[in-house]
Amino acid sequence: MTAAQIAGLISSGEASAVEVATAHLARIDAVDERVHAFLHVDREGALEAARKVDEQRSKGEALGPLAGVPVAVKDVIATKGVPTTAASKILEGWKPPYDATIVERLRGAGTVMLGKTNMDEFAMGSSTEYSAYGATNNPWDLGRIPGGSGGGSAASLAAYEAPLAIGTDTGGSIRQPGAVTGTVGAKPTYGGTSRYGLIAFSSSLDTPGPCARTVEDAALLHSVIAGHDVRDSTSIPQAVPDVVAAARLGATGDLTGVKLGIVKEFAGEGAEPGVMAAFRESVEALVKLGAEVVEVSCPHFEFALPAYYLIAPSEASSNLARFDGVRYGLRVGDDGNRSLEEVMSLTREAGFGPEVKRRIILGTYALSSGYYDAYYGQAQKVRTLITRDFTTAFEQVDVLISPTTPFVAFPFGSRTSDPYQMYLADLYTIPTNLYGGPAISVPCGLSEGLPVGFQVMAPTMADDRMYRVAAALESAVGTFTPPELSLESAA
Amino acid sequence: MAAISREEVAHLARLSRLAVTEQELDRFAGQLDVILQSVARIGDVAAEDIPPTSHSVPLTNIYRDDVVQPSLTQEQALSGAPDSAEGRFRVPRILDEEE
Numbered sequence: 331m332t333a334a335q336i337a338g339l340i341s342s343g344e345a346s347a348v349e350v351a352t353a354h355l356a357r358i359d360a361v362d363e364r365v366h367a368f369l370h371v372d373r374e375g376a377l378e379a380a381r382k383v384d385e386q387r388s389k390g391e392a393l394g395p396l397a398g399v400p401v402a403v404k405d406v407i408a409t410k411g412v413p414t415t416a417a418s419k420i421l422e423g424w425k426p427p428y429d430a431t432i433v434e435r436l437r438g439a440g441t442v443m444l445g446k447t448n449m450d451e452f453a454m455g456s457s458t459e460y461s462a463y464g465a466t467n468n469p470w471d472l473g474r475i476p477g478g479s480g481g482g483s484a485a486s487l488a489a490y491e492a493p494l495a496i497g498t499d500t501g502g503s504i505r506q507p508g509a510v511t512g513t514v515g516a517k518p519t520y521g522g523t524s525r526y527g528l529i530a531f532s533s534s535l536d537t538p539g540p541c542a543r544t545v546e547d548a549a550l551l552h553s554v555i556a557g558h559d560v561r562d563s564t565s566i567p568q569a570v571p572d573v574v575a576a577a578r579l580g581a582t583g584d585l586t587g588v589k590l591g592i593v594k595e596f597a598g599e600g601a602e603p604g605v606m607a608a609f610r611e612s613v614e615a616l617v618k619l620g621a622e623v624v625e626v627s628c629p630h631f632e633f634a635l636p637a638y639y640l641i642a643p644s645e646a647s648s649n650l651a652r653f654d655g656v657r658y659g660l661r662v663g664d665d666g667n668r669s670l671e672e673v674m675s676l677t678r679e680a681g682f683g684p685e686v687k688r689r690i691i692l693g694t695y696a697l698s699s700g701y702y703d704a705y706y707g708q709a710q711k712v713r714t715l716i717t718r719d720f721t722t723a724f725e726q727v728d729v730l731i732s733p734t735t736p737f738v739a740f741p742f743g744s745r746t747s748d749p750y751q752m753y754l755a756d757l758y759t760i761p762t763n764l765y766g767g768p769a770i771s772v773p774c775g776l777s778e779g780l781p782v783g784f785q786v787m788a789p790t791m792a793d794d795r796m797y798r799v800a801a802a803l804e805s806a807v808g809t810f811t812p813p814e815l816s817l818e819s820a821a
Numbered sequence: 822m823a824a825i826s827r828e829e830v831a832h833l834a835r836l837s838r839l840a841v842t843e844q845e846l847d848r849f850a851g852q853l854d855v856i857l858q859s860v861a862r863i864g865d866v867a868a869e870d871i872p873p874t875s876h877s878v879p880l881t882n883i884y885r886d887d888v889v890q891p892s893l894t895q896e897q898a899l900s901g902a903p904d905s906a907e908g909r910f911r912v913p914r915i916l917d918e919e920e
Contacts, residue, residue, distance in 0.1 A: 427897035521878040534876045563883045564876065636860035647837060654838070656910050658901035664913050673913040675840035684848075687839055692853055694833045695825065708863050710873030715866065717874060749852050750859045766877025790877070 333399045333493040333547040340398035343387065347380035347398030351442050354400045358444065358491045361817050366466050367476075367486035369405050370413045371445035376400065379442045386440070395574075396550055397440030402492040404483050405446040406453050407538065408527040409433050412443075416529045417461040418451045420681025421659045430527020431562070432496065432538050432555040439554045444492055448482030451683045452650065453503055453531045455479050456755035459746055460685040468511060470780055470812040474739040477507030477755075483541045484511040488812050494551050495541040500532050501638050502734075502759025504539050505771035509734035509783020512773045512810035514548045514800070515541045517759075519790045520766035521566040523552075524559035530649040532642040533564075535763045544809060545772055545801040549577035552793070568791060576794035580801025586620035588799065591727030594627045596758060601736040604777025609733045612774040612784050615806040616731075616799070624727050628719035633712045634761040639753055640696045640709035641764070647693030650686065653678065688749065713764045720765045724789045729799050732758045734771040734783030758785060768793040772800040773810045781810050824857035825850060 339345040355373055362368055383398040403409060406416045408426035410433075415421040429437070436443065450460040458466045458481025468476040469488040476485040480497035484507035487495055497504035499517035508515025516539050523538045530536060540551035556570040592613070617623060655661035655677035663676035682690070696705040723730055736757055745752040762769040767790045774784035784803060788796040827850040834841040834849075841849065895908050904911040 424901050427893050427900055560883065560885070563880065564878050566878060630866065633863050633866050636863045639856065639860050640863070651838075655903055656912055659903065661903035664904070666913075668913060670913045670915045671838065672840075674838045675835075678838055679840040679842075682839070684845075687834075687841065687845065688849055688852060688856075690837045690839065691830060691833045691849060692856060694837045695829075695853070695857075698833070698836075704864055705860070707873060708867060709860075710875055711867030711871040712863050713874040714871050717877070748855065750855055753856075764877075 331493070332544050333396060333542060334550060336399050336493055337396050340383065340387070341393050347383035347442060348377060350398060351376045351380040351400055354444060354492060361489050362491060364467060364472060364817060365469055365485050365489045365491070366464060367447055367482045367489060367491055368402070368445045369415065369417065369448050369463055369482070372412050372443060375412060376442050376444050379437070383440045383442070394439040394554070396494070396554055399441050399494060400444045400492050401436055401441045401551070402444050402447045402483055402486045402495040403433065404449055404480050404495070404497050406449060406498055406529045407433060407496060408529070409443065409446065412446065414446065414529070416452045417449045417463055418681065418683070418686070419462045419660060420653050420677070424658050428527065431524035431559045433527065435555050436496070441494070441554070447480070447486055447495060450479035450481070451686050452529065452646070453479040453498055453500055454646065454685045454689055456502070456506060456752050457745065458482060459742060460683055462683050465742060468739050469817055470512065470739065474741050474780070475510065477510040477739065479503040480507045480515070480541065484508055484513050484515065487511065487513045487541055487543050489817060493543065494547060496538060496555070497541045498528060498536055498538045499763065500535045500642060501763050502756040504541060505734050505759050505769060505783065505785060506755055508541060508771040510739040510781060512781030512812065513541060513543055514545055514770065514772050515539070516548045516552060516770040516796070517762065517768060518552060518556055518793055519566070519768045521564050522570060522768070522791065522793065523556050524562045524565050526559055526561040532645040533649060534645060535642060545797060545804050546574070546577045546581065548770070549573040549797050566791065571792065571794035573794050573797045576797040577801040580798035581805050583619050583802055583805045585616060585799065585802050588621045589727040590616060590621050590623050590799065591626040591723055591730045592623060593631060593730055593732055594625050595629065595631045596732045600754060600757065601733055602738065602777065605733050605735070605737060605782050608775030608777055608782040609784060612803055612807060613731065616803060619802050619806060626723045626726055626730070628723055628761070630712060630715040630719050631761050634716055634764055635753060635757055637709040637712040637716070637764060638760045640705050641713070643689035643693035644696045644706050645693070647690045647697065650690055653681065716761055716764045720761070720767060720789070729795050730787040732785045734758060734785040738777050738780035738782060762787050766790050768796055770796045770800045772803055774803060774807055776810065824861065825853050
């Protein structure tokens with residue numbers, strides 16, 4: 331059942347919000363031991379929120395479009411009184427004294443927060459293997475990765491533990507898990523959703539956004555969390571486009587007059603044949619709906635990955651300096667004999683996992699005197715060139731399309747020994763983060779029995795365009811559900 | 822030639838306040854070398870006249886009226902601290918014994 335259908339049942343009184351929450355909590359009890367999508371389940375909080383919605387309904391008060399619908403929230407987002415760890419040992423047990431803006435908006439809309447989902451530590455990773463609390467398993471095949479860093483959010487949807495989830499996308503962390511779990515993940519325009527209350531990884535790139543099983547559900551969630559926030563200086567003071575209307579328009583299956591751009595430089599680079607086959611079939615399906623396809627050149631996209639892997643760790647090395655064992659979280663080695671500096675070093679050594687340490691050191695290197703111009707400064711110039719590529723492309727077409735990931739979900743451990751091989755998972759998603767525009771991943775087929783994602787990228791603040799195209803594709807190819815046996819047989 | 826040496830990694834770890842182990846030093850030096858060699862090709866892409874982009878949104882200072890508003894209480898602000906005393910964060914000693 332979709333989130334929109336659940337909301338309809340609740341508003342018509344055919345189901346109570348408490349019944350819906352109870353059913354999802356029961357599903358979590360039944361399968362999460364095997365999926366491990368959640369780091370914390372807020373049972374009491376969820377039932378309390380559901381009871382409030384039922385009370386409102388019984389009093390005849392107007393309910394929002396997602397009132398009573400359960401939602402799972404990535405653990406990098408602050409939730410008042412509910413443990414928030416960013417999947418790191420350094421924040422184990424931390425309960426924020428405040429809500430992130432998007433959480434406030436979720437609560438205000440009457441959604442029911444089920445709990446916090448697993449992720450790569452501090453959102454650094456492409457497989458959720460770097461969670462300090464153990465990996466999440468892909469419901470399609472429990473021996474494979476659910477994508478990263480938002481693997482928990484995507485897996486909770488694919489395993490039917492939650493109908494909606496929130497992720498954050500710094501280099502593809504919403505879209506890539508969506509692609510490999512057969513779910514929908516959207517990165518809104520940077521600044522279109524507030525970062526207030528996010529545990530910062532790379533401040534100029536981090537973007538919270540919706541995860542769902544259908545495009546319409548993603549749009550509904552998008553419209554709840556998006557919009558200007560005075561507490562975030564990068565929040566755009568502009569009205570959010572009507573993404574729900576765009577998704578519904580797309581679902582009618584008419585793309586007449588819509589120009590799709592295929593990026594020449596993405597023509598199969600490093601992609602599995604099955605992924606490219608599913609992509610090509612999807613393009614044909616969109617053409618049948620009336621879309622026109624044009625090849626466009628974005629010559630600097632090939633430099634997006636290296637630029638990202640200099641910019642993001644540089645910002646991370648600065649952002650993660652706050653985890654020093656003083657104001658929150660872990661403190662190690664404070665025996666009265668060691669200095670503050672020693673305690674900080676021991677705390678950070680014990681509290682951070684390998685990928686986080688690697689990126690802190692890489693970022694410190696890229697920002698250091700003597701290397702700054704060659705690495706960080708140059709990466710910021712590449713960002714300009716990539717932005718120009720997008721601008722030129724969008725003068726020719728309405729949206730750009732590509733596969734979301736070069737490969738389907740890979741087995742655990744197959745890419746952890748070579749970090750750069752792991753980074754290639756984000757090859758197609760990273761350019762939009764550097765540019766700031768919105769992008770969505772929608773399931774478009776299967777390869778070797780595993781889901782393939784189709785990416786639609788749009789100009790900044792034209793989030794509605796990508797929803798229209800994504801919904802049209804969904805109407806043509808349908809949605810994809812993991813074989814229930816993949817969960818039941820592993821019991 | 823290696824882009825980064827084991828000694829450089831050790832120095833960067835010290836700057837980053839990370840007490841890395843010997844094993845980690847060996848592993849990180851190798852991995853960072855691969856990463857740096859992979860990203861080095863951006864060096865030739867952008868010419869001098871290309872301005873850098875630090876942010877996709879134009880940044881401006883945002884001020885609010887100077888009005889007292891509710892904020893976290895002292896107790897809330899200290900609630901996640903590993904140690905506190907007399908309403909403040911308690912930290913390990915800052916100065917060495919000889920200082």
